[in-house]
Amino acid sequence: MISILQNEKDVNKYNNNPCRKRLKLKDSCPICNRKMHSHGGYFRYVWAGKGPYFKIIIYRHYCPECGLTISHLPAFLLPYHVIAVPVINEIVRQYKSNGISIRSIAKLFDIARSTVQHCVRKHMDSTVDGLQCST
Numbered sequence: 001m002i003s004i005l006q007n008e009k010d011v012n013k014y015n016n017n018p019c020r021k022r023l024k025l026k027d028s029c030p031i032c033n034r035k036m037h038s039h040g041g042y043f044r045y046v047w048a049g050k051g052p053y054f055k056i057i058i059y060r061h062y063c064p065e066c067g068l069t070i071s072h073l074p075a076f077l078l079p080y081h082v083i084a085v086p087v088i089n090e091i092v093r094q095y096k097s098n099g100i101s102i103r104s105i106a107k108l109f110d111i112a113r114s115t116v117q118h119c120v121r122k123h124m125d126s127t128v129d130g131l132q133c134s135t
C-alpha cells in the first residue's frame with residue numbers, strides 16, 4: 001500500500017533532509033489502526049526536469065497484526081514514475097494549452113519522444129488543473 005506525504009512537494013527539500021522525524025510519517029495501520037513498525041526503506045530515482053536524477057529514500061512501515069506494508073511516497077512522485085509530478089504537469093500543459101508537438105516537447109525537455117507520449121497519453125485527462133502536487 002502507498003501513502004502519499006502531502007506536504008512533500010519539493011524534490012530538493014525532501015532530498016536535503018529526508019529524516020523520518022521531519023517527515024512525520026503516519027504510523028497507525030489503516031486497516032486495524034494499531035501502531036506499525038518501521039520497516040526500512042528503499043531507494044528510488046526521481047527526475048525533476050533538466051539536470052541529474054536524484055536518488056531518494058522511500059520509508060516503509062509494517063503492521064505486525066495484519067502484515068500490511070506501507071510505502072510513504074512524497075507528493076512529487078507518482079507510483080512507478082521516475083519523472084516528478086511538476087514536470088509531468090508541465091509536459092501535458094505544453095501539449096494541451098500551447099499545442100506544441102510531442103517531438104518539440106521532447107527536444108525542449110531533452111527526453112525521449114516515447115516518454116512524452118506516455119506522459120500525454122496517461123495524464124492528459126487527470127491534469128486539467130494539474131496533478132495533485134502542483135497546488
Ligand SMILES: [Zn+2]
Pocket residue numbers: 029030031032033034063064065066067068
Ligand atoms: Zn494492521
